[in-house]
Amino acid sequence: MDTFLLIGITGIGLGALYFLVASGLSLIYGLMGVLNFAHGSFLTVGAFVGLWFSSQVMHVSNTWTFIGAMVLGGLAAGLFALLVERIVISRLYERHIDQALVTVGIALVVGAVLAGWFGNDLRLLPTPAWFINTVSIGSAHIPVDRFLYIGVAIILLLANTALLRFSRIGLVIRAGVENRQMVAALGINVRLAFSTVFFLGGFAAGVGGVLVSAYSNGVSPLIAGSYLIYGFIVVVIGGMGSVPGSFLAAMIIGVIKQYANYYSPGLGDFVVVFLLAGVLLLRPQGLLGKVKS
Amino acid sequence: MLRWRYSRPLLAIFIPLLFAAPLLGNNPLSHPGLQQTMAVAFLYGALALTYDLLFGFTGLLSFGHALFFASGMYLAVLFINHDVLVWWLAVIAAVAITTILAILIGSASLRTGGITFAMVTLAFAEAGHVIISRNFGGLTNGENGIALNADKVPSIFIGVFNTKNLFWISLGTLVIVYFITWWVTESSAGRVFAALRDNETRVAVLGLKPARFKLLSFVIAASMASFIGVVMLMVSGSAAPRFASSDVTIALLLMVILGGAITRWGAVIGGIIYSVASTRLQDLSQSSALHSVPKIISGPLSEPTFILGLLFIFVVMFAPGGLSGAYYHLRLKVISKK
Numbered sequence: 001m002d003t004f005l006l007i008g009i010t011g012i013g014l015g016a017l018y019f020l021v022a023s024g025l026s027l028i029y030g031l032m033g034v035l036n037f038a039h040g041s042f043l044t045v046g047a048f049v050g051l052w053f054s055s056q057v058m059h060v061s062n063t064w065t066f067i068g069a070m071v072l073g074g075l076a077a078g079l080f081a082l083l084v085e086r087i088v089i090s091r092l093y094e095r096h097i098d099q100a101l102v103t104v105g106i107a108l109v110v111g112a113v114l115a116g117w118f119g120n121d122l123r124l125l126p127t128p129a130w131f132i133n134t135v136s137i138g139s140a141h142i143p144v145d146r147f148l149y150i151g152v153a154i155i156l157l158l159a160n161t162a163l164l165r166f167s168r169i170g171l172v173i174r175a176g177v178e179n180r181q182m183v184a185a186l187g188i189n190v191r192l193a194f195s196t197v198f199f200l201g202g203f204a205a206g207v208g209g210v211l212v213s214a215y216s217n218g219v220s221p222l223i224a225g226s227y228l229i230y231g232f233i234v235v236v237i238g239g240m241g242s243v244p245g246s247f248l249a250a251m252i253i254g255v256i257k258q259y260a261n262y263y264s265p266g267l268g269d270f271v272v273v274f275l276l277a278g279v280l281l282l283r284p285q286g287l288l289g290k291v292k293s
Numbered sequence: 294m295l296r297w298r299y300s301r302p303l304l305a306i307f308i309p310l311l312f313a314a315p316l317l318g319n320n321p322l323s324h325p326g327l328q329q330t331m332a333v334a335f336l337y338g339a340l341a342l343t344y345d346l347l348f349g350f351t352g353l354l355s356f357g358h359a360l361f362f363a364s365g366m367y368l369a370v371l372f373i374n375h376d377v378l379v380w381w382l383a384v385i386a387a388v389a390i391t392t393i394l395a396i397l398i399g400s401a402s403l404r405t406g407g408i409t410f411a412m413v414t415l416a417f418a419e420a421g422h423v424i425i426s427r428n429f430g431g432l433t434n435g436e437n438g439i440a441l442n443a444d445k446v447p448s449i450f451i452g453v454f455n456t457k458n459l460f461w462i463s464l465g466t467l468v469i470v471y472f473i474t475w476w477v478t479e480s481s482a483g484r485v486f487a488a489l490r491d492n493e494t495r496v497a498v499l500g501l502k503p504a505r506f507k508l509l510s511f512v513i514a515a516s517m518a519s520f521i522g523v524v525m526l527m528v529s530g531s532a533a534p535r536f537a538s539s540d541v542t543i544a545l546l547l548m549v550i551l552g553g554a555i556t557r558w559g560a561v562i563g564g565i566i567y568s569v570a571s572t573r574l575q576d577l578s579q580s581s582a583l584h585s586v587p588k589i590i591s592g593p594l595s596e597p598t599f600i601l602g603l604l605f606i607f608v609v610m611f612a613p614g615g616l617s618g619a620y621y622h623l624r625l626k627v628i629s630k631k
Contacts, residue, residue: 029408033408035408035411035412088606088610091610092609092610096407096408097354097408098609098610098613100354100408100411101546101550101605101609102606102609102610104543104546104605105602105603105605105606105609106602106606107602108543108598108599108601108602108605109598109599109602109603109606111596111598112593112596112597112598112599112602113592113593113596113599115592115596116588116591116592116593116594116595116596116599117588117589117592117593226419229415229416229419229539232412232415232416233412233416235412236405236409236412236413236416240409265427266423266424266427266428266429267429269419269420269423269424269427270420270423270424270429272420273416273417273419273420276413276416277401277417280401280402280404280405280413281401281404284404284405
């Protein structure tokens with residue numbers, strides 16, 4: 001029973017990390033039709049800025065340092081995403097395949113620059129001392145950092161939902177996901193929504209980058225790889241353009257993957273792909289996705 | 294259209310010359326080192342061509358092509374090393390099983406289209422990569438890969454002295470794949486592929502089933518890729534997980550875009566140049582010329598993907614059509630001046 005609980009909560013924690021990557025991917029795809037392969041590099045940029053802040057700027061690794069690293073990592077990744085959108089992607093609007101291709105190029109270049117500067121070895125990210133504590137639920141001892149990932153993901157989900165529901169730009173984004181041509185035809189500046197979505201997606205990925213480096217005990221240009229692919233899977237299963245769908249799918253995938261991996265190492269990835277195939281066959285628009293006409 | 298009428302006669306001289314090069318006295322291609330490099334380059338040229346059939350000619354942006362390449366490679370090495378089949382039967386079986394795999398994966402992922410299709414194929418390929426690299430089932434030997442057992446294949450494929458045989462086999466594979474692709478793209482099915490790329494709705498309205506033709510293109514490309522994988526197994530002497538990684542598919546995408554999609558020769562040239570360039574750029578990164586430059590510049594420059602990635606972004610944004618596109622553009626200018 002304790003192992004069951006431990007694996008379940010670790011799975012939800014992992015799902016939270018997937019959600020941080022997938023939420024941005026989902027909104028960017030839903031609004032702009034861009035398959036963003038550069039999203040992994042947003043995550044890596046966030047992770048390196050977080051590392052820089054917590055090892056070079058601050059010399060004590062307490063809670064505030066970590067929060068600072070998350071915020072700075074998120075902001076840096078968000079700004080980087082904004083630059084990518086303004087400088088590169090905005091020149092290729094309505095050329096969806098070319099947009100996807102150019103983001104592949106950006107991911108390659110960012111990976112090469114970071115590998116050239118810092119090498120591909122894992123660098124340790126200083127974390128607050130309480131990260132190694134455990135919480136006892138019944139007889140299960142659960143590492144406390146899992147709850148941090150879940151908490152951050154929930155905060156970002158709520159903030160995201162609030163922004164989409166109650167602000168004007170959120171209204172434009174939601175309308176744009178439904179029907180972008182109509183929004184543009186009504187004379188509303190959709191481009192501002194594009195930039196916003198890229199910034200928000202980059203911010204979430206950057207925060208995710210710092211958390212991923214805490215989870216995998218270090219930072220390297222290669223950490224984003226599997227998270228990007230899982231992000232894609234989450235987006236497809238959850239439904240394109242649906243942030244709550246991404247959240248639900250991320251949690252399901254994280255939990256299933258952990259249980260399967262406990263049963264037999266490596267089985268997790270396999271089960272997740274089967275799940276993906278099943279969802280595509282039975283419900284191609286994803287769990288909470290809408291069918292686009 | 295724009296065809297240069299001398300290209301075929303020239304190729305008819307050039308290709309036999311290339312075949313004969315290892316035998317013709319002392320030239321660069323009579324050394325095993327370059328023969329090996331070129332054998333790998335020819336195979337990447339052929340692989341890029343099969344990817345071009347999918348991406349350029351049919352308009353399917355698949356991120357899972359490496360899966361079939363690696364599947365052919367791993368199935369062949371498993372059959373040969375474990376004495377399941379004689380080597381030539383193993384080759385046939387590897388291609389046949391990969392074809393069935395491609396039919397299954399193709400029919401599942403082709404239920405989606407466009408960008409979603411890219412994501413789904415990526416997920417399938419990644420699952421394959423994980424199965425191989427995690428040593429799932431204890432068969433693939435994980436990250437170390439499997440060395441081909443030299444006793445179980447004919448001795449003409451083994452040893453430095455026989456590198457020229459591998460060179461010939463690779464060049465032969467490229468020529469065969471080129472002819473098959475040429476035949477497929479010029480056939481009536483090939484016209485439907487091109488029509489699907491340009492306007493799928495119109496194809497459906499004409500009463501043809503888009504899904505079937507897409508699957509056909511997907512499966513043809515996949516089975517050719519699996520055969521190239523088997524030949525790569527012979528050339529490199531082992532099967533390794535890096536051949537299954539999505540980096541291979543991304544490299545294929547780069548090759549096709551840099552060489553020019555929709556043209557057969559562009560993809561081949563792109564593949565050959567990319568393959569040679571990435572080995573050469575690696576050598577360059579160890580050269581002393583870079584040591585005098587500060588690390589902030591020399592670091593990225595020593596990564597081959599930095600230059601290739603920048604070039605790729607440039608081509609996608611400003612020179613769609615790549616190398617072959619630029620060539621046709623130039624020819625158009627020359628012709629219209631006359």
